[in-house]
Amino acid sequence: MILTSLTLENVGLYKGKNVLDLRPKEGKNIVLFGGKNGTGKTTLLESVKLCLYGNNIYGYTKKQYEEFIKKLIHKGEKSAQVTLEFIYFSLESHDTYKVVRKWDLGKRFKEEFLLYKNGEIYKEIPREQWQEFISDIIPPSLVNFFFFDGEKIEKLAEDFSEVEFVNDVKSLLGVTVIDTLRTSLDILRKRYINQEDVSEEISQKLQELEEKRKTLEKELEKKLQSLADIENKKQVLERKLKTAEREFIEKGGEAFRSYERNKTRKEFLESEIEKIKNEIRELASKDLPLATGMDLVEELLVQLEMEKEIKRINFEKEILQNKLKELENILTPLSLDKEVLEKIRNLFSVNKEIKSDIILDLSEKENKTVEVVIQNLKTNTLGKAKNLFLKLENLEEELLEVESALQNVPEEEFIKPYLEKLSRLERKRMEYETIRKCLEEEIRKLEKEKNKVEKEIEKLESFIKQKMKKRMVIHIIEKSQKVIDRFRKEFVKRKIKILEKEILDAFYKLKRKENFIRDLHINPETFEITLFDVNNRKIPIDRLSSGERQIFAISFLWGLARASGKKLPVIIDTPLGRLDNEHRENLAKNYFPHISHQVIILSTDVEVDKELFEMLRTHISHSYQLVYDEDCMCTKVHKGYFWN
Structure with missing residues (x-):
């Protein structure tokens, strides 16, 4: 399918007749519309739908709907019209269709819907079925995947579990058709049940329970809507809270909050510092003073060792001399040769000499005491002192x-307005x-009551089924429903596998982080x-x-869109508003040129700027600029982009 033209007559800011050529030129898939905010870009998207x-x-x-159209029609005008022309390709041929929707604000609001095929009013089907025919070509359930705006992207990015979005996905997968079939069978089943010959009392009771269930469902729907509203308000408030918190911190609020804690910490630190100083x-x-002269202490140890060595040598020398005297007394009567006696004396002599004096002359006990003191100084006192000084330095x-x-810490008067604002928002939260x-509790009670009513209905229906004549029909219906349930489960599983792959493939093309x-x-x-x-960890x-x-x-x-299997044009309104440059460039290279054979982009000059325009140039068929004219208070369409 290719959109060939869109004509707006007195729609929104578009006064008079405005014909827009949408047909892309061969080899180029993008038609680019540029306009400042408030020039009617979104009107183009909404007009197509x-x-x-x-x-x-x-x-x-x-x-x-009447009020919506009245606001849509250009100010001062009484009628408006939107015309969309497109080529639809089927297996046998391709045909040109023209869809026209007119509105008249005469005495009574009037809307007219017309459909043309190849230049003539469409007569192959009754007029009443024209809308259904268009919906078959472009299913409304798929329109959000092909015609969307930046707000849709942002909304989806915030909540992928949104009910409207989930319903669209179900419709895309074909689940809606299956669910409709099952619901239709359920209606048929109940109809057969109600046709049976059942006592008036039971029928009345069943009707009352059905009415009660409907009432509970409506009440439950209201409460769920209220819960959704309060959740939305809460999200808005959370954003305001973050802003207020940021302002409060920027103005010194964190220091203000920490005042008492820091004051207590200061007292503690001062106390700890004093304890360490006392130690x-x-x-x-x-x-400890000995540690200031460790060089002298080391010299003292050396001197002590030397004196110990001197005393040992002197002691040995003294023993040998005494033994020599005893030996000489024994040998003298033997009249030995002098040379022999000299050799014997040499054997008992001590030649080792230490050139040092005994200064301290400590006893062995005193020596040990000094060594113990010095060793304790090295191993305990110095280590403890270093740790204390390091701890003191850190604490200081x-x-x-x-x-x-x-x-x-800012003055209380200065920070007070920010603190009060933060407190107000906290109270609101x-x-x-x-x-x-409270709403969740009410919902829980309503659901409990609804389940109770449904169980009573189920009991009555079960009783009625036992009495009815057409049990076989109901049995077949219920059996069919079970088959449908099994089929639905397997069908959804397979469809989702395809969908998961398509989404992941698309993401790989667009994400810069491999x-x-x-x-x-x-x-x-x-x-x-x-x-x-x-x-394989969850993100x-x-x-x-x-x-x-x-x-x-x-x-x-x-x-x-890819999983739908439909070859439809894509219309995107302001899709790049909150993306950084790298993401925008990635979309320009890997998204817009490839998402469809026809892509209509509605952009501001900030989104598709000069740099992005140059990146897209080879894919742009033609472009328009939407310019608001103050004189006529309307938007005028010019060929070309802002600077092209």
Whole structure:
């Protein structure tokens, strides 16, 4: 399918007739619209959807839809029209269709829907079936995956479990058709039950229970909506709280909060410092002073060793001389030769001499005492002193930091407005949390009551089934429902496998971090998404950065579009608003040129700037610039982009 033109007449800011050529040139898939904020870019996207589906895409009441169209029509005008032309390719041929939707604000609101095929009013099917025909070509359930804006991406990035989104995914997978079939069978089953000959009392009771269930469902729906509203308010409040907290910290609020803690810490540190100083003084009163002259202490040890050696040698010498005298007394009567006697004397002589004097002349006991004192000084006193001085130094540094923090505490009058704002928001959060808990409790009670009613209904229906004549039909229906349930489970599982692969492939094309996400899993019951890293560990989606979540959301939409199997154009309104340059460039290279055979981009000059325009140039078929004219208070369409 290729969109060939879009014509707006008195729609939004577009006054008069505005014809836009959407047909891409051969080999180029992008048609680029540029416009500042408020020039009507989103009107183009909404006009395409409105032309194709009318109120079916919005689900307004009749009165709400009339008010919506009145606001959409250009100010001062009484009628408007949107015309969309496209070529649809089937297996047999390709045909040109024109869809026209007109509105008239005369005496009564009037909408007219027209369908043309190859230039003539479409007559192959009744007029009443035209809308269904268009919905078959472009199913409304798929439109959000092909026609979307930046806000859709941001919303999806914030909450992948959104009910509307999950329903769209179900419809894409074909689950909605299966569920509709099962619901239809259930309605048929109940119809057969109600047709049976059952006592009026039981029928009345069953009707009352059905009414009660409907009432409970409506009440439950209201409470769930209230819970969703309070959750949204809470999220907005959380963002305000973060901003207020940041302002409070920037103004010195953290120091203000820490004042009492730092004051107590200062007193503790001062006390600890004094204790350590006392310990150092105690060491100084004992043998620590010796540590100041360790060189002398080492010399003392050397001197002591030398004196011990001198005394040992002198002692040995004295013993040998005494023995020599005794030997001489024995040998003298023997009249030995003098040379022999000299040799004997030499044997008893001690030649070793130490050139040092005995200065200290300590006894052996005194010597040991001195050695013990010096050894204790080395092993205990010095080590303990070093540890004390190191601890003292660390404590004094911390004390300086604490004193500095105390000096930087802002005045209470200065910080008070920020603190009060923060307190107000905290109180509001507590209020929301209380409301949330109350709503959850009410919902729990309603669900409990609803389950109770449903069990009573089930009992009555079971009793009625025993009495009815058409049991076989109901049996077949119930059996069919079980088959459908099994089929649905297997069908969803297989479809989800395809969807997971398409989404992951799309993400790999767009994410700059290689192997950041290795795998993903979609729960076939809840459709909850779980991401896994290279080590097969779960990655919570809320831990991804804002940019990463948006890239994943875009990948998700791309994967869904590919999984649908439909070859449809893609229209994107302001998709790059909150992405950094690297992500934007990655989308320009790997996303826009490849997502579809026809891509219509609605952008500001900030999103698709000069650099991005040059990157896309080879893929751009043609471009338009939307310019707001103050004189006519309307938007005018010019060919070319902002600087092209």
